[in-house]
Amino acid sequence: MFHVKYLWETLSTVCIAVSTVMLVFIVILNCGTNGIVSSNREKHKALIYKTQTEACRDEFGIVNKDYIDEIQEWNQYIAKNKTMQRDFWFGVFVPNIFDEFQI
Numbered sequence: 571m572f573h574v575k576y577l578w579e580t581l582s583t584v585c586i587a588v589s590t591v592m593l594v595f596i597v598i599l600n601c602g603t604n605g606i607v608s609s610n611r612e613k614h615k616a617l618i619y620k621t622q623t624e625a626c627r628d629e630f631g632i633v634n635k636d637y638i639d640e641i642q643e644w645n646q647y648i649a650k651n652k653t654m655q656r657d658f659w660f661g662v663f664v665p666n667i668f669d670e671f672q673i
Contacts, residue, residue: 596663603665614671617644645673 617640620626626637648671655664 599663600665603667606665607667610667610671613644617641648673 620637626634628634648668651664651668655661655666655668657664
């Protein structure tokens with residue numbers, strides 16, 4: 571017969587193990603945030619620079635398709651990560667580093 575005492579011991583052991591794994595996972599994910607922020611800032615600066623200097627236009631003044639694709643990828647990346655960091659269940663694992671960037 572299964573005793574309640576053993577059930578609580580097993581349950582507490584499992585909870586401690588899961589909590590420890592989650593804590594380690596959160597720490598690992600947050601270790602590289604400074605690098606991610608710096609990289610994203612430089613990418614944002616480069617996109618703004620291309621727009622302001624009109625380096626994204628060809629000789630006829632038409633915007634280059636590669637530049638449009640680059641902007642679209644940037645916007646999708648920021649939108650996805652903003653959504654993930656605000657998610658109730660998954661947001662604890664995503665650092666809040668994407669709020670400073672606009673789409």
